[in-house]
Amino acid sequence: MGVRALLSKPFAAYVHQKNQGWIEHPAEAQQAVFKEIIDRAEHTSFGRDHGFGSIKTHADYVQAVPVRDYEALAPYFNRVKEGEKDVLWPGKPLYLAKTSGTTSGTKYIPISSDSISNHINGARDALLAYVHETGKSAFLDGKMIFLSGSPELEEVGGIKTGRLSGIANHHVPGYLRTNQLPSYRTNCIEDWETKLDQIIEETIDQNMTLISGIPPWVQMYFDKLIRQTGKQIQDIFPNFGLFVYGGVNFEPYRKKLFESVGRQVDSIETFPASEGFFAYQNSQSDPGLLLLLNSGIFYEFIPTEEYFSENPTRLTIGQVEPGVNYALVVSSNAGLWSYSIGDTVKFVSVKPYKLVVSGRIKHFISAFGEHVIGEEVEKAMKQAMQKFKEVELVEFTVAPFVSQDQGSSYHEWLVEFSKKPHSPDAFAEELDKQLRQLNAYYDDLISGNILQKLKLTPLPKSAFQKYMKSQGKLGGQNKVPRLSNDRKLADGLLEVSKQG
Known part of the structure; x- marks a missing residue:
């Protein structure tokens, strides 16, 4: 067993124990996040416009801050994009995550110096939860790949801007950098098919142990490998044992993907978005995703049948029920305020709070x-x-x-x-x-x-x-x-x- 695999186990145990505090006291964890972000943003443009100085309770917040999507918040986002300070969160964002919108064209979602840890630690803790539960850590000594967008960043309003996966690439811990594939140069290739050919060249003879990405694009990677070698993935990468994915429901792709591998491998589902890293699967025996309640994000939940009504019910974590579809609304230390991310979720457990992503509110x-x-x-x-x-x-x-x-x-x-x-x-x-x-x-x-x-x-x-x-x-x-x-x-x- 290598050094990374060996040291990950006590670290995983430490993180697991630390997380039990907010897992066992969810309402208190969310109240602490709520108070902190309201206090921090009181003197921003948004905070002044919405009377943050007078907000003490969630009921106050509901009265002061309506639920909005990107288009409704665009006047604030545009000011941030132009380089103005103290608009939605103190100072300027550390990054702008560029993502495609259905009606708004390209969207620019702020990521602050306070919120970047949510994205990085969320992904880290998903892997550590797996290590803690299963005892399997050998994958950390092999090569790992995340099929992602380009890490090249541009500047918009003096703020580094790019795809979320590209931004995250700059924050891979140093102890994992030497294990990471593909190379930075290959990751920067914009054309997907050209990039995929280069990824195959760089990985085909490597000891791949963890593969991560959106299932249909991972399947495309597997299909090309199989065509090129005439072998199943388990014969190309005999030590491949962990598949990490998010963004889409895996079920329609599961059968074909594992047939391409030639055997079942462990998998971890995550719930990342430009607006935050919200949840991850923390048990191989339970498909529910643990909602991160102490990570700088305050959650509200609107029953989907009320979403398009004038004054929808806005529930906090202690008020949700299992089996009900909710539209997910977030306020965060990135400067998002009652922001509708467009996803719907359904809780499968409330002790602890675990959910599944059930769809898109507009799809x-x-x-x-x-x-x-x-x-x-x-x-x-x-x-x-x-x-x-x-x-x-x-x-x-x-x-x-x-x-x-x-x-x-x-x-x-x-x-x-x-x-x-x-x-x-x-x-x-x-x-x-x-x-x-x-x-x-x-x-x-x-x-x-x-x-x-x-x-x-x-x-x-x-x-x-x-x-x-x-x-x-x-x-x-x-x-x-x-x-x-x-x-x-x-x-x-x-x-x-x-x-x-």
């Missing part, structure tokens, strides 16, 4: 009043695949098809299979059955002949890759929306599929 289909959400289509797909065991999936998305003829509208499921169902019609029937069981409104629309049963549209190989490339979003941290309320993505996929 749904309700063209006919059904309000189908991402969690439901992913669950329907998972359950259908359990019955059609031959099926392997690359990617899928769902969109409405609205017809002017009554009873002729339907949901279209655009699916790229790596192994197709023996009977596509029977598979589509099962998908529809599962979705009807999961969503009563959809079931009523089918029963009432308002909607036809769903239409399954198999797509040719690499259709999603070609579409993402055409949009300049191939690789890195880019994700395919699981569903849409319009036809833009669906029509784009059908168009690239026609082109061959």
Whole structure:
């Protein structure tokens, strides 16, 4: 056992014990964060505009600070981006994390000198929790890779700016630097396919023990390795034992990814975003993600059915219930204030507080009043695949098809299979059955002949890759929306599929 693996165990035990304080006293931990960030930001422009000096309780805060998304906070973000100090948080941000927005174009999310530790320590503690629980630490002595965006940073308003994964790359602890792949030079390559070829060249003969990234892009990496060598991943990297991922639901990709490896490997799910590192899986026997309650982020939770109402209920950690879908709202020491990040979560435990990411608040289909959400289509797909065991999936998305003829509208499921169902019609029937069981409104629309049963549209190989490339979003941290309320993505996929 190497030095890193050996020393990680007592350090993991120390961090585990330290974390028990806030895990066992969640409401107190959140109240301390709330008080600290309000006090620190009292004399910022935002703090003065919203009367932070008079805020003592969460009820005061709800009255003073409305829930906003990026577009609503843009006047403040723009001032930060122009280099103005003391706008949302004291001083200037340490970084601006550049991310794609659906309606706002490129978004610039501040990361302060106070909040950077949330991102770095969150990722660190996820690995240490794994070491503490399993006793496995040998992966720390091998090579580790994170398939990420470029670490090259530009300056905007005198502030270093780049993708979150690129910013995080600059904060990899020194004791892990020599284990990290790919090289800095390769990581800076912007074109994903060129970058992937170079990553393979640098890793193919290395002792890879940990691989991390968004599942569809990791699968693309594995596919290229397999084509190049004719071997499974377990034969290329015999000591590969830990897969770390986040950003999308792993279930649709799990079967194919582990078949590519040739065996099951341990995995850790994380919940990172430009706005903060929110949660991580801290047990191999429990898929729930431990919500980080003492890491500079104060959380509010809005029941999803109230999200678009004028005065939605805003709950704190002690008021949430398991099994309910909530829109996640954060205020933080990065200078975010009642900021809706767009994700929905559902608690699976309150002792301790563990959640799963259930979807995106704006990613749904309700063209006919059904309000189908991402969690439901992913669950329907998972359950259908359990019955059609031959099926392997690359990617899928769902969109409405609205017809002017009554009873002729339907949901279209655009699916790229790596192994197709023996009977596509029977598979589509099962998908529809599962979705009807999961969503009563959809079931009523089918029963009432308002909607036809769903239409399954198999797509040719690499259709999603070609579409993402055409949009300049191939690789890195880019994700395919699981569903849409319009036809833009669906029509784009059908168009690239026609082109061959």
